[in-house]
Amino acid sequence: MTRIRRIAHLDMDAFFASVELLRYPQLKGLPVVIGGGRRKVDELLLDRYAGLPLAKIPIDAFPLLKDYVGRGVITTATYPARQFGVGSAMGMMKAARLCPQALVLPVDFDQVRRFSRAFKGIIREIAPLVEDRGVDEVYIDFTDVPGGQREGGRVLARLIQKSIFEATGLTCSIGVAPNKLIAKMASEFDKPNGISIVYEADVQSKIWPLPVRKINGIGPKSEEKLHRLHLHTLGDIAAQSREWLVDNFGQAYGGWMHEASWGRDDRPVVVESEPVSMSRETTFDRDLHAVRDRQELGAIFTDLCGRVAEDLRRKGYVGKTIGIKLRYDDFRTATRDQTLDHYTADAATIRRAAGQCLKRVDLGPRLRLLGVRVGKLAKLGEEPAPPAKGQVDPQAHAVQQHTPDLFADQPGG
DNA sequence: TCTGGGGTCCTAGGACCC
């Protein structure tokens, strides 16, 4: 028997919410949303019910979505909550109108990371070629794994599902297909706790009827443009010539769209990769003004720089391009960056360079978000060599004279 | 009180080099 390429996409079901439900099983079957952030719901509960096992905390002790105040978005909604139209990335305020009786819990990142490592470890023991796609998703290459070809991959998928559930109590959905693109769509066909097998010959029947938005790579903007061109399904795209798609969407994107609509994708499962950038950003509780709220902004800015520096240090990276990100009260975004002539992970150096960037951006309107980014990363000790002594690096900009930026601590300020 | 935080990749113009 010849082996055919079989790629799986595994997606944990309502991951953040399911992790919380392990601790609070009394919430099973109820509409629950995870997100928001600022409210320390757990601490609140633990204070009131100190000594009581978490599973015994009465349901009416949990905060309701209708009482939520803040700028957060929903990270995950349980399936009962989704019945009300509530979903991830939705603003909490909007969600509260749709399902006021839902319960709210904050994200527990440590707990989520623990379970993320756990389920990925279990998968790797069964099938070693795993590509990380965030905390709750992976691609797995089934092609050469023993049993990976049986029933198109269903047997191996079942084994992985069962192993994860037995070790963690969490369920997942798996799609197995000839490539990543189709596997990703397939994992959604039978959610939650489902397995879906798709073969190359199924593209017309299973992929073409889907709305264009279902493909990984077509977002809200492209969907809107496709609709304007009267294309609604992937089959509609497949019916267009490559030339027409290139004319309308450009060489790269149009060409990709053509291939994708025919279910063609030869991207490998990438087991290891290096980070390109690290960043920290924060949205304020209320919009802040560069002058009127200078002190508060200055403290936040310095703190963000310190946190990025700490991330770099902890992970063993240095970076060369320092950047800032601002979001104005009208939600417009501005970014500025500056490439240094050396690599750094030093908080004060990052703070200084970010401060220079700050001077090149409009600080008139009020701000809702501030971010700091370090890009052009290299592993500490493996930085590319700088230009030889006596030569001038033509790309390195002249080092600017350092003068304090607006958010800098000032004497007596 | 609409719209979090952490990422990747692409595009496009200008600088600069060969």
Add this chain to the structure above:
DNA sequence: TCTGGGGTCCTAGGACCC
């Protein structure tokens, strides 16, 4: 003096994803 390409890096913005 005028006219070229090819290539890389830097920067700003934007689309998209989890």
